[in-house]
Amino acid sequence: MPASPVTYTFLGPEGTFTEAALMQVPGAAEATRVPASNVNAALDKVRDGSAGAAMVPIENSVEGGVTATLDAIASGQELRIIREVLVPISFVLVARPGVAISDIRRISTHGHAWAQCRLWVENNIPSAEYVPGSSTAAAAVGLLEQDAHYDAAICAPIVAQEQPGLSVLAENIGDNPGAVTRFVLVGRPGVLPERTGADKTTVVVPLPEDRPGALMEILDQFATRGVNLSRIESRPTGQYLGHYFFSIDADGHVGDARVADALAGLHRISPATRFLGSYGRADAQSAYIAPHTSDEAFRAAHEWVGAILQGEPIPSESVSGASPTA
Amino acid sequence: MPASPVTYTFLGPEGTFTEAALMQVPGAAEATRVPASNVNAALDKVRDGSAGAAMVPIENSVEGGVTATLDAIASGQELRIIREVLVPISFVLVARPGVAISDIRRISTHGHAWAQCRLWVENNIPSAEYVPGSSTAAAAVGLLEQDAHYDAAICAPIVAQEQPGLSVLAENIGDNPGAVTRFVLVGRPGVLPERTGADKTTVVVPLPEDRPGALMEILDQFATRGVNLSRIESRPTGQYLGHYFFSIDADGHVGDARVADALAGLHRISPATRFLGSYGRADAQSAYIAPHTSDEAFRAAHEWVGAILQGEPIPSESVSGASPTA
Amino acid sequence: MPASPVTYTFLGPEGTFTEAALMQVPGAAEATRVPASNVNAALDKVRDGSAGAAMVPIENSVEGGVTATLDAIASGQELRIIREVLVPISFVLVARPGVAISDIRRISTHGHAWAQCRLWVENNIPSAEYVPGSSTAAAAVGLLEQDAHYDAAICAPIVAQEQPGLSVLAENIGDNPGAVTRFVLVGRPGVLPERTGADKTTVVVPLPEDRPGALMEILDQFATRGVNLSRIESRPTGQYLGHYFFSIDADGHVGDARVADALAGLHRISPATRFLGSYGRADAQSAYIAPHTSDEAFRAAHEWVGAILQGEPIPSESVSGASPTA
């Protein structure tokens, strides 16, 4: 954890799920919280020191990776994920008082929210037209403006609670009741969060183009050290079709020998590999570690090779029972 | 190719890059072309028979996979990709006549287009505010409306040409001059496009959860048959975090023995694997095929195993020079 | 099983462990049994039709593969292993009546037997000199000759029992009490032994030299089909240092789809691969078969690809819950 940041920023505006995620961080409720208009702006506040850390969404169980975050964190000055937060997602339909569902002809919300409520809308307001909004909160607040050119908005329950001028017409309208979004708190490089025994490590690995099978080589770096992957997403580098980088979450902390060894392997294969942080898992579930990938196994192997290089004799078991020397 | 579809549909409105892609299909210029309001609507027209085929975007060199298409084609009644089209992407800034760049305060366009012109906007109109639009064409046409609440739009050059009421303030404002979008023409299952010798096969493979290392197993099905992958994207199934399917483009045609064999392997590992089509590559570049993955090698191997199962003697080379029988 | 061979041959002379192995074959006790002077001679009798099948040793738990057999069966006219037999190995020390252990100065036996009793000899008759013998039985019988130039022999207990002129000075003198030798009954290609559900398949695979990593590719053919290997031995082809073939025992029968598919893969990688037979395991232990490598999984995959090639629609599960079509 960074040394008590005075100021947090987050993907705004206020009232989004991102602010709800930030509120879960110990101390954030009492700290200064500054909304940013987009993910890049939030991360830039961290980079330039005007904020200590930024809360941004990184992955949605329905809509997938948040590409703006995946891309923004993968380039520019290095940053570190220092915490992850999971927030269950539910949506409400809001309108100005007096408006009934049957009156609604145009609905605004963020594209991701629209995608997650599409079935409900098709079944309940099939003729509704979609008006893109820059965020769920902005769409809701926009209803209060004089010249609003839509009749309803889809937003988080918290927004509706805080805006007295809005009435809730329907709750839990998301098509997937178990939807959850994963947020990450991002700071500048510094002291790593300590090992908790249930950690995650995030890296960005550009796919080397100079040889086929590079993706399997990358995955193999984890597999041969018994490091499980909980997320892998491909993203275009933007240079041309078919040029990718991979954003990967692996079980474990870089302080674990098997993870450190896997990262070294990645760096050899793809030298522009970027380390995005090791941090405690939100679900606190620890991974199974096979004996041959334990810290102890790595330490013993390191010592053994060291002794060989020093020319020292090594007391080792016989491997053949056929020809013991009397 | 489907037998001369009378009607094509495409992700509308008219004037987008998608219609430009459709116009590259032989015969499309003379055929009926019906815009659809979203990818699902376009595909549904094909599914219900009201259109013979639909042109939709699937991948952008800057913004990545078009998730609406990837998801829509992966579920519901089966469809087939029968052709791919590549369209270079360039953007223009348009406004109503008389408006100068220095007058602009709010710009509307589709989110993907905004992301691709962000640097140009930051450098040239740093104070501009973004107004989300449902498409680049809709944003441009919207400028002509009475109550337009933005001053400029970012769209394709073709839209500006066809709308006399718009003036072009800047051309080629995309941050990445080589940007290209890949579109696919989607029809109902039927006769497969013929092998051209430079083909692609697209599949959707849900990641089996019952065993670790499943992704490597999936990739290995291609690797052991010498089948190269040109695209791999992860998408959430929407059920919960960490539950993925992979959308994959592989070199070759299912009529190639090595591809058919790889697909059979995928089906065993992940029985819900979905075949989305084999079709000629837009770039017509044929892949290298190692001798041991040629159709001939598969045929010979099949015959050899068949002879063994029939109990037939097999004339084969001696593998040891040590002990030939006189 | 071959249709009731009238005549069996075996690696002689009579009284060796090989004859004991042959006696375990149903009907062999009543059949004609002809000893052969070496493995090649035994196999040639099968090849020229003068014997229906030959019993030869293939692997010893202490001394390893029997190279003469591995090489002889890997070259020349094709043969088939149709049965395996395991024989526990124990050794006795024999001499002419009246000779005591303290009298012994020179001991003869086959080289493999000598290696397996070396510790016992070092501890009990440390000054004994080794006289190579062509077989354990020949060494024992040779003691009865007038001009025998050694005092004792190491042989199978059965030889001592059948030779009234020999006395047993020590029993169970093998250094490894659990030693066992595996023998195989070899016939001409013909009807395959039926699947028992607990089978083995033996193949000989020359290592292709035209690309690195070929051994891993070979092993991968088994691994990707879930076929376990119970034996793998390298043998030089005799052409030059570093040029190998591998003799491999795999779990399962070529009539199992996963084994047939693995063999087809081997044939592609190494076209001179030789099939040496599928036969019931001596220990009758059946292997675990993962669902995705079952005959049913292969059949379903084959049908699925067939339907694709025919252009038939395929009812398959949706893999994405995100965007079902209403």
Place this chain on the structure above:
Amino acid sequence: MPASPVTYTFLGPEGTFTEAALMQVPGAAEATRVPASNVNAALDKVRDGSAGAAMVPIENSVEGGVTATLDAIASGQELRIIREVLVPISFVLVARPGVAISDIRRISTHGHAWAQCRLWVENNIPSAEYVPGSSTAAAAVGLLEQDAHYDAAICAPIVAQEQPGLSVLAENIGDNPGAVTRFVLVGRPGVLPERTGADKTTVVVPLPEDRPGALMEILDQFATRGVNLSRIESRPTGQYLGHYFFSIDADGHVGDARVADALAGLHRISPATRFLGSYGRADAQSAYIAPHTSDEAFRAAHEWVGAILQGEPIPSESVSGASPTA
């Protein structure tokens, strides 16, 4: 190299190809050379200090691995291979003066030599009977004894030259004219031979039994570091059928980072792995090293991970061109 050993031992007797191999070692011609009766005896002289190093055969291009050496070096007190020597093998047929080929009825030689001349004998003296000999030299010298019970011997040309009582009846009678045997000079652990740039490393790796696929895991340790294998041989541990260790020669020196890293991986998977030495190749051919497996790549990867663990910022390239931060 051990510090100038005063005494060498070798697999005797004198006059074998092993002594010829020893004579190629600089200084050996002037040093004390003591023959040993078998490989274990030779290695024991090194272990107890009565010899500085032992020359023993390890691999024959026709007959394969010398199992006595492979087993003896794999168990007991640790030893180190410090040099390899290749000796072309050719055979002559010798007899006492006055004996013609047509007179020969029984031929003695070592079993390996017999196997390598079998075709010549079948074609030229088809009725000859084989009498096992403990070595090629012993068989030849034995002809001079009063009670020799065979008429001819197969041995190295050098033996015939040094024994005036023998006449050469035929030369170059080996079935494989390019036959070569590889010998190794074995010493006690100590200072490693220096890197030459064209080195070999020999290890003994017991196959772990607690998980399937262990052999592929072992091979993968080399493959993922780009370390090529020039020899791999399976040997039974002698404990029971199917329990193996592997004797492996890998390209490179343990002083090479990629080899050291591969050895550490082997030690984790199979902790009883035994290091048998790094030494210059007899053929002085250096291996190709891919950039990502160079010492420099390992060093850079190590530093990178070290900086991460220290919490230092790491200047690294952006991997995404999509969203550079201005």
